[in-house]
Amino acid sequence: MSGIYLLLGSNLGDRMATLEKANSLLEQQLGPLCASSSLYETAAWGMENQADFLNQVVEIQSHLAPEALLKACLNIEAQLGRRRQQKWGPRTLDLDILYYGDLILNTPALTLPHPQLHLRRFTLVPLCELAPLLVHPLLQKNNLQLLEECPDALEVRLVST
Template sequence: MPDTYLLLGGNLGDRISYLAQAREGIAAQVGSIVRCSKLYETAAWGNTAQPAFLNQVLEVQTPLGPAQLLEKINSLEQELGRVRREHWGARVIDIDILFYEDRVLQSQRLTVPHPQLHLRRFTLLPLAEIAPTLLHPLLGKTVRELLELCPDTLEVREYMGGA
């Protein structure tokens, strides 16, 4: 089954509970979770006037194709109460597809690899924890190398509040 890497994040409500519910939903509806990073807390990126996020990266083996995967995770976000009001706004849950195997996809609804992952420390740090040698198919660099080159200076720290 194809390996995909997903980024979970949220900054509203019981963040730990929403991430746990997202993991449960992914395991039930998307595929087998192979590895999970630790939880990381990060100041909001883009729209900075909002609460800090908790983020986590999952490696998932899924029988779903990329478009089906996107539909499932969007549906799961809605089930968990996500409401899309503004770009980069506060939310209870966000699930992004970072990589789908080594495929390069671009459509109106989905771009893989995620087009901004190399610019986001909150994505690269947990991804480097579980897949440091994963190669970005467009940039030709490993996740570890992308983290070392990342221009993002926002603090990303391991969350010590429990999981």
């Protein structure tokens, strides 16, 4: 299935190298990358007293069911040194499933689309680079509209294309 969008973020260590390794592992373990956004740097969101994040959105094609995809993402985070110690704390790698096609899912383990997607500028800017007209199945607005209405004021700086 295509139309699976993931957000990658890193604010510890060599952030760019971590995102490059993550892209490689995603392709090896989940399926082919269909598209990748530019890299963007943003101040931390949620817990602000930490290093800036480097973020990217990728679209993948995968045969994995949503829960299996989440488990594979968590495994890749762990392979690249992620230790879950503090909510919104510093991390070598964070992988969030933004969209899984137009699937709407709400389980204890996974909510799709990502429940805070529309509130985060660092998510919407790279997402709009890849899929500006993709419609959020719950909010019935496209990603560009969500970005225009986003209450998040954090600056999102282009690092590289």
